Amino acid sequence: MTLLIKHGTVVTATDQYRGDIFIxxxxxxxxGTSLTMAADRTIDASGKYVLPGGIDVHTHLDMPxxxxxxxxxxxxxxxxxxxxxxxTVVDFAIQYKGQTLHHAWDTWMKKADxxxxxxxxxxxxxxxxxxxxxxxxxxxxxxGVTSFKLFMAYPGVFMxxxxxxxxxxxxxxxxxxxxxxHAENGGVIDVLVKRALAEGKTAPKYHALTRPARAEGEATHxxxxxxxxxxxxxxxxxxxxxxxxxxVTEARDRGLPAYAETCPQYLFLSYDNYEDPGFEGAKYxxxxxxxxxxxxxxxxxGLAFDDLQAIxxxxxxxxxxxxxxxxxxxxxxxxxGAPGIETRMSLVYDGGVRTGHISLNRFVELTSTxxxxxxxxxxxxxxxxxxxxxxxxxxxxxxxxxxxxxxLHMKVDYNPYEGRExxxxxxxxxxxxxxxxxxxxxxxxxxxxxxLKRNPR
Ligand SMILES: [Zn+2]
Numbered sequence: 001m002t003l004l005i006k007h008g009t010v011v012t013a014t015d016q017y018r019g020d021i022f023i024x025x026x027x028x029x030x031x032g033t034s035l036t037m038a039a040d041r042t043i044d045a046s047g048k049y050v051l052p053g054g055i056d057v058h059t060h061l062d063m064p065x066x067x068x069x070x071x072x073x074x075x076x077x078x079x080x081x082x083x084x085x086x087x088t089v090v091d092f093a094i095q096y097k098g099q100t101l102h103h104a105w106d107t108w109m110k111k112a113d114x115x116x117x118x119x120x121x122x123x124x125x126x127x128x129x130x131x132x133x134x135x136x137x138x139x140x141x142x143x144g145v146t147s148f149k150l151f152m153a154y155p156g157v158f159m160x161x162x163x164x165x166x167x168x169x170x171x172x173x174x175x176x177x178x179x180x181x182h183a184e185n186g187g188v189i190d191v192l193v194k195r196a197l198a199e200g201k202t203a204p205k206y207h208a209l210t211r212p213a214r215a216e217g218e219a220t221h222x223x224x225x226x227x228x229x230x231x232x233x234x235x236x237x238x239x240x241x242x243x244x245x246x247x248v249t250e251a252r253d254r255g256l257p258a259y260a261e262t263c264p265q266y267l268f269l270s271y272d273n274y275e276d277p278g279f280e281g282a283k284y285x286x287x288x289x290x291x292x293x294x295x296x297x298x299x300x301x302g303l304a305f306d307d308l309q310a311i312x313x314x315x316x317x318x319x320x321x322x323x324x325x326x327x328x329x330x331x332x333x334x335x336x337g338a339p340g341i342e343t344r345m346s347l348v349y350d351g352g353v354r355t356g357h358i359s360l361n362r363f364v365e366l367t368s369t370x371x372x373x374x375x376x377x378x379x380x381x382x383x384x385x386x387x388x389x390x391x392x393x394x395x396x397x398x399x400x401x402x403x404x405x406x407x408l409h410m411k412v413d414y415n416p417y418e419g420r421e422x423x424x425x426x427x428x429x430x431x432x433x434x435x436x437x438x439x440x441x442x443x444x445x446x447x448x449x450x451x452l453k454r455n456p457r
Pocket of ligand 1: 314
């Protein structure tokens with residue numbers, strides 16, 4: 001199968017030019033100004049951008065949490081991702097206490113197998129460490145699961161103490177892996193949550209009011225300090241607070257390999273959403289919580305000046321009906337998370353590029369190239385170049401869509417951006433040379449996605 005994309009404006013993290021792309025099988029075979037080779041199909045991309053497929057390195061598909069399971073599995077989640085212009089996800093496998101890392105990896109491979117419509121990799125969440133588990137970390141890095149996620153929050157469930165975190169950091173320093181950190185001070189939050197509940201404060205907004213920005217700033221500082229002592233890079237996930245961004249900025253100014261991602265919800269939503277009437281605020285219960293509106297400006301600045309290197313989604317949807325309502329009388333029982341896998345590219349283009357916060361090249365860098373580099377997928381993924389996987393989005397910068405749970409493909413009964421109009425949307429999406437979204441219709445195949453063996457640092 002060969003494909004020719006003609007007359008588009010090709011945009012990568014570094015370049016922008018009028019050009020044609022010839023795809024042979026799964027790879028980009030040639031790029032030129034007026035290619036004439038015969039192809040099985042020719043796509044006219046006049047007036048459109050031709051971008052590397054989006055890479056979302058923070059998703060939770062089919063994930064058990066708080067007595068329920070995230071509403072999208074690898075089928076609905078990756079089909080929704082494709083509609084939104086994302087062609088690669090890196091999801092999280094979870095080691096539960098008493099389990100080996102390989103057991104966790106097998107469990108998540110089975111969840112994805114036969115279901116994923118786009119390519120996928122895994123980070124491994126470590127909840128328990130031993131000499132044997134440390135050896136397994138080395139093996140996983142060799143087998144292509146090259147990043148590990150640790151938690152400084154959720155005591156009794158996911159949280160690790162500093163000694164365990166430090167050991168894991170030292171190990172990845174040797175084996176070429178990367179540590180992703182959920183940086184919030186779980187001990188402090190636990191005390192604040194118990195106190196609020198004892199005072200009868202049960203509404204969704206108390207989820208945010210018991211997770212102060214300083215608790216994220218403190219943990220971010222500690223995570224970076226532990227990584228500095230272990231002499232390894234660190235990647236802070238879902239950074240939401242200005243207090244945390246300051247810590248990353250300070251570390252980077254000192255030349256430390258500290259990296260961080262933020263997510264669209266922290267750029268477009270704010271604490272005000274928790275003040276919605278009734279139980280509506282539960283839609284936005286996620287950790288870290290939404291912050292004060294002024295924070296958005298700081299995060300955009302961080303993205304523009306490379307203090308933040310990626311925009312991922314932390315896609316972790318729970319329906320309002322029967323899921324979020326688990327916390328109807330107790331905010332601490334509301335499943336944490338919100339949908340976002342499908343809306344990332346349009347939201348960031350509309351609210352980032354069109355508003356002038358970031359350039360078009362930086363948009364590609366933040367949503368594709370930089371996560372590919374940090375997580376060992378580049379140059380196979382994350383750019384458009386001869387020999388790279390033909391993961392390509394033909395993106396229409398003038399197409400306006402209205403975000404709504406009724407028309408989006410995520411399997412969740414609400415959308416945090418319901419009714420928001422965004423300009424800039426996918427037209428055609430190509431995954432390893434196959435057209436998987438064609439003018440808004442999914443034309444791919446469930447199960448066609450492959451596990452991505454990622455490279456160590
Ligand atoms: Zn997450």
